[in-house]
Amino acid sequence: GGVFGTAPAHAQEVPRIVARDGRHALLVDGAPFLMLGVQANNSSNYPSQLPLIWPTIARIHANTLEMPIAWEQVEPVEGQFDFSFLDTLVAQARAHDVRLVLLWFATWKNTNASYAPEWVKRDTGRFPRMRKADGSLHYALSPHGRNTLAADKRAFVALLRHLARIDPTHTVIMVQPENEAGSYDLARDHSPEAERLFQGPVPAALTRALGKPAGTWTQLFGKRAEQFFQTWYVASYIDAVAAAGKAEKPLPMYVNAALGDAFSDEAGDVGPSGGPNWNVIEVWKAAAPHIDLLAPDIYKRDPAEVFAILDKYARADNALMVPEIGNAQEYARFLWPVLGHGGLGFSPFGIDGTGYFNYPLGAKTLDDATLAVFAQPYRLLEPMAADWARIAFEHPVWGTAKGAPEGYQSKVMGRWKISTRYGQWQMGDESWSKWTKVDRHPAADLDIGGMVAAQIGPDTFLLTGNNVRVHVSLAAAAAGEQGQLIRAEEGGFVDGKWVTTRLWNGDQVDYGYNFTDRPVMLRITMGTYR
Numbered sequence: 001g002g003v004f005g006t007a008p009a010h011a012q013e014v015p016r017i018v019a020r021d022g023r024h025a026l027l028v029d030g031a032p033f034l035m036l037g038v039q040a041n042n043s044s045n046y047p048s049q050l051p052l053i054w055p056t057i058a059r060i061h062a063n064t065l066e067m068p069i070a071w072e073q074v075e076p077v078e079g080q081f082d083f084s085f086l087d088t089l090v091a092q093a094r095a096h097d098v099r100l101v102l103l104w105f106a107t108w109k110n111t112n113a114s115y116a117p118e119w120v121k122r123d124t125g126r127f128p129r130m131r132k133a134d135g136s137l138h139y140a141l142s143p144h145g146r147n148t149l150a151a152d153k154r155a156f157v158a159l160l161r162h163l164a165r166i167d168p169t170h171t172v173i174m175v176q177p178e179n180e181a182g183s184y185d186l187a188r189d190h191s192p193e194a195e196r197l198f199q200g201p202v203p204a205a206l207t208r209a210l211g212k213p214a215g216t217w218t219q220l221f222g223k224r225a226e227q228f229f230q231t232w233y234v235a236s237y238i239d240a241v242a243a244a245g246k247a248e249k250p251l252p253m254y255v256n257a258a259l260g261d262a263f264s265d266e267a268g269d270v271g272p273s274g275g276p277n278w279n280v281i282e283v284w285k286a287a288a289p290h291i292d293l294l295a296p297d298i299y300k301r302d303p304a305e306v307f308a309i310l311d312k313y314a315r316a317d318n319a320l321m322v323p324e325i326g327n328a329q330e331y332a333r334f335l336w337p338v339l340g341h342g343g344l345g346f347s348p349f350g351i352d353g354t355g356y357f358n359y360p361l362g363a364k365t366l367d368d369a370t371l372a373v374f375a376q377p378y379r380l381l382e383p384m385a386a387d388w389a390r391i392a393f394e395h396p397v398w399g400t401a402k403g404a405p406e407g408y409q410s411k412v413m414g415r416w417k418i419s420t421r422y423g424q425w426q427m428g429d430e431s432w433s434k435w436t437k438v439d440r441h442p443a444a445d446l447d448i449g450g451m452v453a454a455q456i457g458p459d460t461f462l463l464t465g466n467n468v469r470v471h472v473s474l475a476a477a478a479a480g481e482q483g484q485l486i487r488a489e490e491g492g493f494v495d496g497k498w499v500t501t502r503l504w505n506g507d508q509v510d511y512g513y514n515f516t517d518r519p520v521m522l523r524i525t526m527g528t529y530r
């Protein structure tokens with residue numbers, strides 16, 4: 001309990017991820033937590049940048065900051081640790097009532113050794129790079145480097161040990177060991193040891209997990225053999241780092257994927273070899289039991305790709321969490337289907353006020369219109385983040401966004417069908433242009449808008465979204481049966497209980513439920529008559 005004895009008894013509980021009936025929750029202080037995140041830019045991990053970051057976080061109503069902690073920064077001299085930035089970060093996050101996710105930039109940062117300390121970077125003998133087939137050096141550190149693993153692990157252990165000491169109230173809720181691990185331009189190491197392992201049998205732990213017979217990598221995995229081999233060793237390496245860190249403080253840990261093709265691995269576009277791309281989720285699960293979830297970094301702008309990715313990572317054995325998504329306006333709408341897939345968190349990349357913009361991956365600049373589309377839903381959800389997380393853990397949820405492919409634009413939930421339209425005025429529809437002039441809606445040409453629904457009872461739904469019109473109708477009416485709206489309540493959660501502020505009726509419901517740029521939460525109760 002706190003100084004005044006008012007803190008709940010479970011406040012000291014270490015965050016953890018729980019699963020039930022194929023749904024997941026991230027428990028923080030013993031209760032479900034929805035991470036409304038932002039990720040800082042790569043080089044924002046210094047005290048000088050923090051004053052630029054907190055106002056930006058407040059402006060977009062995020063409740064969590066994902067921040068790099070660099071190996072080079074905490075162990076500039078071998079064996080001498082400096083956690084002063086972490087101390088400053090945690091203290092300031094607490095003062096701003098923001099939670100933290102730490103990103104351990106170490107052996108692999110976008111596959112590079114760039115964030116390893118100088119004493120690692122310069123010593124290829126002790127800390128080997130991968131070798132190409134011709135024996136020359138590839139840029140990435142090898143997952144077979146035992147000294148590298150031991151050194152990375154030691155630093156990570158020191159980090160988690162320090163955290164266990166300075167953060168008893170768990171301002172830090174999750175840790176991401178490494179960043180977009182794997183290797184570009186070379187599928188696996190060709191050092192003598194790696195060659196020997198590649199010619200040998202696939203480890204029994206993996207064949208067992210995949211239900212495969214014994215065999216070599218090539219026999220079992222054909223043209224994906226080198227990727228699967230590299231994945232096994234990268235995942236085992238990161239698992240060893242994570243396991244050692246968890247022994248100091250058992251925080252949830254996840255890895256992030258630089259994705260390849262969203263639909264197929266046939267052509268070999270699988271992101272960096274060894275990373276947690278969707279086509280090797282099973283390999284990662286077998287190799288890395290200390291990793292709580294595999295997470296997609298989303299920089300695809302085509303909604304069909306985004307929905308394919310969400311489907312692939314939201315699994316009964318893998319909670320969905322999106323630790324990076326582009327910060328351009330058109331990505332903001334994907335918050336809704338992330339929530340609709342039971343997502344534990346969402347975090348646009350590079351919203352931190354430092355003036356760096358990663359276009360063409362994200363926004364050219366973070367202007368007011370761009371920040372607004374991220375801020376609107378966060379502003380709504382922030383006060384009810386715990387409520388939403390609890391509801392999504394206990395009830396069916398579904399979400400969609402403008403441009404969603406066929407099959408993702410509407411959903412049957414129980415006997416009701418939820419459907420969506422975009423670019424509509426709040427009254428009427430296109431057919432009205434037959435008798436009155438109807439201007440094109442300004443949002444009709446923008447890639448914004450989406451919604452999420454939770455079915456909290458057979459005929460009762462929570463609905464919210466922005467820049468969308470939602471319709472709820474009987475999915476399949478029996479003869480003579482008509483669906484009707486009984487009640488549409490605008491409101492929200494106060495102390496875990498729904499509180500109605502007004503009813504929507506008349507124009508506000510006659511043409512569907514219009515969620516504009518002022519997101520509100522509705523609880524609607526449907527019924528039938530004959």
Ligand code: N0T
Nearest residue numbers: 042110179180258297299324358361
């Ligand atoms: C992300 C971010 C940061 C042909 C990019 C995305 C972050 C890392 N990498 O700003 O560097 O640390 O996780 C890589 C996406 C590559 C797309 C290439 C398209």
